[in-house]
Amino acid sequence: MxxxxxxxxxxxxxxxxxxxxxxxxxxxxxxxxxxxxxxxxxxxxxxxxxxxxxxxxxxxxxxxxxxxxxxxxxxxxKMTGRKVRGWWDEYRDYLPVGLIDLAELEHYVTELRVALTLHIPALLQTTDHARAMLREAVPPFLPYELEHRLSYRIKRQEVLHRDGGLTYTALIHEAALRMQYGGAAVTRAQLTHIRELSERDNITVRVIPFTSPHFPGNGQSFDYAVGPIPQLDTVQLDTEHTGCVFLDAEAQLAQYRALADRMEACALDPDSSCQFIERLARSI
The missing domain is CATH 1.10.260.40 (lambda repressor-like DNA-binding domains)
Known part of the structure; x- marks a missing residue:
């Protein structure tokens, strides 16, 4: 071959x-x-x-x-065979290879745990919020680059809605929820969108409030992708312009698994998180 x-x-x-x-x-x-x-x-x-x-x-x-x-x-x-062409290949000429790899990773994993400090998780973003965020990139994206990234980001969200939907847990710091990208109206719509998505059986949203006495990891953001067995888990660290960094060494996986556990332990429970988001949306 x-x-x-x-x-x-x-x-x-x-x-x-x-x-x-x-x-x-x-x-x-x-x-x-x-x-x-x-x-x-x-x-x-x-x-x-x-x-x-x-x-x-x-x-x-x-x-x-x-x-x-x-x-x-x-x-x-089960990982063998030739490359399967997915929707992400349509973007191969327009986006960094790391972003293409990220979409493929999300397609194959069964569970994602994400921790975000200053941004709403990409899979939970509205189109208006995502566009406003992408406009803040430094250096700025050219108009066609922004549109490619925007459509790619929204397309990634389909993994949450497929049959047997991906199990998804988002640990979101209050700081991220309060960032008003696109203005008050866009932010309220974004918060409402998160609350509605959290009602799905496969999606759990937990908020880490400013009042939490603990905040492990010093604000580090990451995705922890759960593979078919623990040895095949993957950690993804995001960089907007250059794509992604993927980690899979045993010690690295153990480190980020422990970090996700500690962050989850200091977050509000799902019901309290939903109520928190509702109150915040009404206050904006």
Missing amino acids: PPVANPTLRQRRLGAELRKLRERAGLTVTQAASCLGVNQGRVSMIETGRSPVSADRVRTMASAYASADEELVNALA
């Missing part, structure tokens, strides 16, 4: 996990290639996501690497 010119985040992650299995087995690329009966280049291309790999090949590699983690191997086998 010909090499993949631009491997997706999912393909790169599969390759990286196979590399971890090889390294845990104490094998070099040369030794792994010899065990598998392929050349070194093929192993390297698989590990960088540039060579498509079948589920059978993944199981063969796991066996050669003496991996006894059946749950992980099964999960990796």
Whole structure:
């Protein structure tokens, strides 16, 4: 099969996990290639996501690497095959690759936990609020860039409404709720939109008020994407112009999982959060 010119985040992650299995087995690329009966280049291309790999090949590699983690191997086998073309590919020529990877990530995960300090989570934004926010970028987006990013952001929100909708928990600091992007009317509509979405079974919104005696993480914002097994979770750190930073090392996942837990512990419960948002909307 010909090499993949631009491997997706999912393909790169599969390759990286196979590399971890090889390294845990104490094998070099040369030794792994010899065990598998392929050349070194093929192993390297698989590990960088540039060579498509079948589920059978993944199981063969796991066996050669003496991996006894059946749950992980099964999960990796399900990540195989050629790149699936999704709606996000329409934006590949217009947006940073990190944003394309983010949409793909959201498509495949089963649960998202997001923590925001100064911004409303992208998947909960109204079109007017999102446009007002994007206009504040420095340096500013050109008009066509802004429209591409806006339509992309709104399109991402479909994951919340699909069949068997994505389980979504948003931890939002009061500061983010009080930012009046677009003015008072846009802000009231945005707060009402969040409250209405929080009534969906798959969406939980929890507010961290200014009065909370604790605020772990020093205001850091992040998305924690839950994979099919904990080893395949992903943390996403957002940067508006350059795209996203993705973290998946074991220590990093543990750090952000603990941070999300601590932030959730100091947030209002869902009902109190809903009432908080309603009062805030009426006060604007």
